[in-house]
Amino acid sequence: MKPIRLIAFMISLCFILSACTNEQDSVDTATKPSSSEAVTSTETSSETNSNIPERLQEPIDIAVIMQMSIGTFSSQYIAGVKEQAERFGGNVQIYNAENDLSKMATFVETAISQKVDAILIDHGRADALQAPIEKALEQGIAVVAFDNDLSLDGVTVIDQDDYSLAWKTLKTLAEDLNGEGEIVTIWVGGYAPMERRHVIYDAFFERYPNIKEVAKFGTASANTALDTQAQMEAILKKYPNEGDIDAVFATWDEFAKGATRAIKQAGRDEIKVYGIDLSDEDLELIQEPNSPWVATTATDPKEVGKVQVRFAYQKLAGEETPNIYSLEPHLVKRSSLPEEPIKMADLHQYVSSWGESEVAVSPWMDTLEKKENQDGSNDD
Structure with a gap:
């Protein structure tokens, strides 16, 4: 009987070892990618990179x-x-x-x-x-x-299509003045965009002959906004009466910031500011209560x-690229903005097509x- 028991034990042991081997193979298969899967992953990565110039x-x-x-x-x-x-x-x-x-x-x-x-x-x-x-x-x-x-x-x-920038702002100014009034212009030469904006400025007076320029100044410096504020304060003293100045046309947001602060400090609420360009800091100034800065035309910097x-x-x-390309500017009016302060990132909610360029x-x-x-x- 001993040989029979030994044979039975050996057969049982074989079954146990076989089961353990199959279980280990199953674990290895589940945790390790097959060689074909690894090749496929490499090929996908290579194919993706090949799409890049x-x-x-x-x-x-x-x-x-x-x-x-x-x-x-x-x-x-x-x-x-x-x-x-x-x-x-x-x-x-x-x-x-x-x-x-x-x-x-x-x-x-x-x-x-x-x-x-x-x-x-x-x-x-x-x-x-x-x-x-x-x-x-x-x-x-x-x-x-x-x-x-x-x-x-x-x-x-x-x-930024400087001709459109200037015209949209100036046209809004003229409409708000009903085609008649006295304005101060802040502008500086020697810069390509400023020169283009001035072309439209000259045409503006032909279109609206009853709007008159009473003063014109502007300098670009390391402290343009502060310098503009001081210069605007001097202009306000020169023209102290209501009706002497109806509006300010600022050809750069640094100019608009300086003029706006000077007008607020002087309490000359009857004077409105119309600018060009826009930033988060500008938006904050425009949205201040009773801000004189009422409109600006800009693209998203x-x-x-x-x-x-x-x-x-x-x-x-x-790839072929154009020699020239003008981004479409947008008119932003203070009256179109909410009472609560917003940032540039929120502006698309209030200005159609703002920041949606797919150029x-x-x-x-x-x-x-x-x-x-x-x-x-x-x-x-």
Whole structure:
């Protein structure tokens, strides 16, 4: 009987070992991807990257060269540039020429020597920048300018449609005055957008001959709003009576801020301010109780920066881009805003089409953003 018991024990042991082996195989299969699944995942990642233009497979370097960086419009413009570049995985370096055109040209040369992939120009003039920009183009660097008078093949120049900016504001002013009144204008020459706005200003008086200019001034400085406030205070003393001044046309939001503060402090509530450009700080001032700043025409400064970056990426991708492009400005009236304070991010609720630009968008940009998000999560 002992041999029979031994045989029975051996058979039972075989069954037990077989069951354990099958269970282990089941666990391994559930927790480890098959070789075919790993290959598929690699192929998907490779296919995704292949949709991104070759030159953009790696992060690019962008130099932003600004004539000056004054006020919240400039800060929100910079924020837009950085936000869009970050979504694409790009690197941004800001150069502020502090209103020195020769320094702007030097910064372009510096960017070329650093072998950047793209140069974004903010303001400036062609007579100072054309030569170094031509050199940048020869080096294969993408160049996109904002509010500049450059006219070079290969350079896209975007603006806020300064003619529309000025006309929408001036037309609103004229309608509110019923076509008749005395106005103060704050303007400064020497800047491409200001020169374009002045073309419309000249035409405005032909359209509304019963509106008269009683004073005109303006300077651009490191403290433009404060300087404007002091200058406006002097104008108010020169014209102290109600009816001497009906409205102020400010061709820049820094001008509008200074004029608004001077008028409020003087208690001259009968004088209304009509401006150009808009920022969070401007909105706060417009929404203050009894604010004299009643209307402004603007584009979203963050969107300006984003569009400029996207045009640069399209150029590096080898896509066709326009030589000129004007963003559509919008009239923002104080009467259209809610009583509670809002930010620029909320403005689309009260101004139709605000911040909804789909300019310079290519299908592969979504893929590039997803790749950057994936790479960022992998780094974590």
